[in-house]
Amino acid sequence: MTRYDATRLIVDLAGDAAIVASLGHPAYDLFAAGDRPRNFYTWGSMGVATSIGLGLALARPSARVIVLDGDGSLLMNLGSLATIGLLQPANLAVVVMDNEEYATTGGQPTPTAHGADLAAAARAMRIASAVTVRTEEELRAAMAGVARRLRAEGASASLAVARPDLERAEAGDFQPSVTAGPVVIVAKVDESSPIAKPPIDYVAMKERFMAALGTPHSALRNPQ
Amino acid sequence: MSHKPPVWASGVCAGIHAIGSRDVVYVPDNPLSYVLRVFESEYREVRLILATREEEAFGIAAGLYLGGRRPTVMCQSSGIGNSLNAITSLLVPYEIPLLMVVSWRGDDAGEWNAAQRPMGQAVRAIFDAIGVAHATIPSPDAALDTVRRVGETAFRTNTLGACLLPRAMTTVTAS
Numbered sequence: 001m002t003r004y005d006a007t008r009l010i011v012d013l014a015g016d017a018a019i020v021a022s023l024g025h026p027a028y029d030l031f032a033a034g035d036r037p038r039n040f041y042t043w044g045s046m047g048v049a050t051s052i053g054l055g056l057a058l059a060r061p062s063a064r065v066i067v068l069d070g071d072g073s074l075l076m077n078l079g080s081l082a083t084i085g086l087l088q089p090a091n092l093a094v095v096v097m098d099n100e101e102y103a104t105t106g107g108q109p110t111p112t113a114h115g116a117d118l119a120a121a122a123r124a125m126r127i128a129s130a131v132t133v134r135t136e137e138e139l140r141a142a143m144a145g146v147a148r149r150l151r152a153e154g155a156s157a158s159l160a161v162a163r164p165d166l167e168r169a170e171a172g173d174f175q176p177s178v179t180a181g182p183v184v185i186v187a188k189v190d191e192s193s194p195i196a197k198p199p200i201d202y203v204a205m206k207e208r209f210m211a212a213l214g215t216p217h218s219a220l221r222n223p224q
Numbered sequence: 225m226s227h228k229p230p231v232w233a234s235g236v237c238a239g240i241h242a243i244g245s246r247d248v249v250y251v252p253d254n255p256l257s258y259v260l261r262v263f264e265s266e267y268r269e270v271r272l273i274l275a276t277r278e279e280e281a282f283g284i285a286a287g288l289y290l291g292g293r294r295p296t297v298m299c300q301s302s303g304i305g306n307s308l309n310a311i312t313s314l315l316v317p318y319e320i321p322l323l324m325v326v327s328w329r330g331d332d333a334g335e336w337n338a339a340q341r342p343m344g345q346a347v348r349a350i351f352d353a354i355g356v357a358h359a360t361i362p363s364p365d366a367a368l369d370t371v372r373r374v375g376e377t378a379f380r381t382n383t384l385g386a387c388l389l390p391r392a393m394t395t396v397t398a399s
Contacts, residue, residue, distance in 0.1 A: 020287070040290065044313025048283035051275075052314075055287020055295070058247070058273065063291070079276030083284070086274065202318045206290070215292030220321075221380050 001136050002192035003097045008033040009136055010066065010095060013143045017064035017093075018056060018213060022049035022073045024104030026097050028194035030068055037212035041198040041205060047076030050094050054084055057092040057182075063213065064091050071098040071112045071186075078121060084182050085126030093183040094122075098132075099191045107191070122184040130184035142185045231364035232393055233258035234266075236325060239371025239387075240296050241267055243379065245323060247288050249273045249281040250298040253327040255394035259298065278303030282310040286320050294379055298325045301347045301388070302340065312354050315384055323375035324386035328360070333392035351386055358386040364393060 003025065011019070011034040020040045021027040026049075027041040042049055053067035074080075074096050084092065100113035112118060122130035133139045199205065236259050240248065246269055250256065263270045275281035278299045285295035299307075304326065314320065329335060330344015351358045357377065361370045371387050378385035 042314065044317070045283065045310045048279065048286075048310050048314060051280045051283025052287040052290070055249075055284035055289075056291045057287070058271075058284070059288045059291025059293045077277075077280055077283075080280055080283075082276050083274070083280065206318045206320065210290055210292075213291065215290070220289070220292065220294060221382075 001134070001139070001187070001189055003099055003103075003187075003189040004029050004033065004192040004195075005136060006095075006097060006139055006187045006189050007068065009139055010068070010143065011036075013140070014066055015064070017066045018060075018209070019066045019068060020049050020053045020056065021068040022046070022070050024070070025191075025194050026068045026070050026073075028197050029097075029192070031198035032194065032196040035198065037208050039198075040209045043200060043202065047073050047080075049073060050080045050084075051077060053092055053094065054080065054087070054089060057089040058087070060213065060215075061089075061091060065089075065093070067092070067094045069094055069096050070103075071096055071100060071118060072102045072110045074118060075110060075112075075116075081122050081125040081127060081184070084184075085122075088126075088181050090180050090182065093185065096184065096186045097189050098186050099189050101191065103191045119184060119186040122186075127182055127184050129181055130186070132186045132188060134188045139185065139187055142183075229262045229265075230258055230394075232361065232367045232389070233262050235364060235367025236361075236371055236387075236389070237262040237267055237270075239368045239375065240323065240325070241270065242368070242372045243294060243323065243375040245270075245294045245296045245375065247271050247273060247285075247293050248296045248298055249275055249285045249288070251275055251278050251281055251300070251303055253298075253300040255327045255389060255391075256298050256300075256325075258394075259325070278306040279310045282307050282315060282322075285322050286310075286314055286318075289320050289322060294322075294375075296323045296325060296375070298327075300327045301329050302343050304347055304350065305343050308350070308354070311356070311384070316355060319382040321378045321382045322384060323371070323378055324356075324384065325371065326386050326388050327394065328388040328390050331390055331392075333390060333395070335391070348388070356384045356386055358388060360388040360390055361393065
């Protein structure tokens with residue numbers, strides 16, 4: 001599974017969810033896989049994409065929020081997992097595209113190449129539903145767990161969660177159960193060369209994103 | 225122990241509340257604990273969100289804004305140093321506004337900790353260099369108006385505004 005394959009699958013399953021992408025290759029792949037008004041592409045602030053997603057999930061509890069982070073980026077802001085574990089936002093899913101390298105800067109290995117386990121880190125920070133997936137089938141199953149939960153409880157209910165069952169996953173019998181709370185999916189992916197980049201029109205992208213979510217920035221200038 | 229909060233702390237909370245900010249993302253600091261207590265006792269509708277690091281707080285605040293909120297970030301001046309990349313490569317280029325309330329250490333008001341001096345001396349120049357408007361709250365009675373003015377300007381113009389709380393004011397009640 002390449003990162004682009006995984007990104008396309010997530011976009012296909014995202015429905016009306018907002019997607020926040022970390023800078024560099026995750027954002028490039030999101031644009032290529034499916035540009036949509038509910039995408040927010042960062043062009044800087046490495047490490048902060050998951051925090052943006054958390055803030056958005058807190059602001060809009062009835063919206064679904066997906067973050068496309070990278071392993072190198074999340075390693076810059078591991079404390080964000082503790083904050084998510086503390087607040088337990090049920091409408092937030094963080095997908096870490098773990099290619100085990102800093103691909104955007106030339107492929108230098110990250111600590112995950114040497115065994116650092118980001119899903120275990122998430123579980124240790126009280127994110128119970130944190131799982132590592134290695135194939136499109138496993139990623140689809142993890143995302144489907146989210147969708148099933150939403151259908152069962154309605155749009156304003158909790159995002160669903162694929163509780164990790166790593167031994168069964170390794171045995172080829174990956175049937176994640178579903179529970180409430182935030183989700184972290186660490187997707188082990190092969191690097192793929194990005195084929196497009198989003199516009200570097202930061203303000204226009206932001207305004208498009210906010211309008212799609214029903215929160216035009218103009219409304220924030222003079223509230224009440 | 226007195227239960228009456230210091231005037232400056234009540235003013236800061238009233239100013240934040242007056243601009244419609246209902247989400248305060250913070251990293252703790254000793255004087256800011258008075259502000260947090262006022263929020264907890266008098267403004268239960270204001271959500272207090274603890275971050276593990278200041279840069280994370282700015283990221284959370286950016287997401288809150290994108291979702292339609294008017295966020296405030298509270299931290300110590302040292303934490304501005306931890307946050308410069310998020311401020312300059314996310315908030316500034318995307319024109320994401322917010323209010324900062326900064327507990328200012330390392331100024332000339334009797335700082336005892338040399339580790340606080342360099343950033344404390346530089347924080348206003350750094351704000352100037354990266355385009356963050358800032359005002360130092362001159363007295364406890366001016367806290368409400370200063371916070372309201374800086375915050376209102378930030379959200380009306382899609383820019384960043386910071387209010388500095390000098391130790392000369394806050395150490396009357398905290399050390």
